[in-house]
Amino acid sequence: MLRAQSSRLARLADEHGLPRPLGDPASAVLLVMEPDAGPRALEALSLSLDAVGLRNASxxxxxxxxxxxxxxxxxxxxxxxxxxxxxxxxDSVHFPLARNDFSQATPGEWFDWTTSILGLLLPPISPALDDPIRKRRFWSAFLRLRGLRFS
Known part of the structure; x- marks a missing residue:
């Protein structure tokens, strides 16, 4: 079932001219990126995910x-x-079970997005690639993902 749905998501991305979803669809972690994230940003994200043990995050x-x-x-x-x-x-999805808005979240601070889904807002990664202050800010928030474990 998940494989068929993942194929559907890939087709949907193709239809909209977006990059296909990455990672393992069975991962408990889903990151939402800007559609125009370039190769440098994706490579940096991949390296960052690997560094915190989430190589297979979606x-x-x-x-x-x-x-x-x-x-x-x-x-x-x-x-x-x-x-x-x-x-x-x-936020624009108006997810019916959402308790809090991502746009109101503090970057790097966990919050309950729904009763069963934790939310985390990160600073954008692209500006962090060339600015040491933004890089530190991004990495500091990103490290909150380190050590996530699910049973």
């Missing part, structure tokens, strides 16, 4: 109904918005 680039479908399909236990644009994209 990454999607959707917004709107496609993002809602992605969340419903993958059923993550942790939802991470990488930047303000993805945070607003998550």
């Amino acid at each position: 990454v999607c680039f959707f917004s709107g109904e496609s993002l809602a479908l992605c969340i419903l399909t993958l059923q993550p236990r942790v939802l991470v918005a990488v930047g303000d644009v993805p945070a607003r994209a998550v």
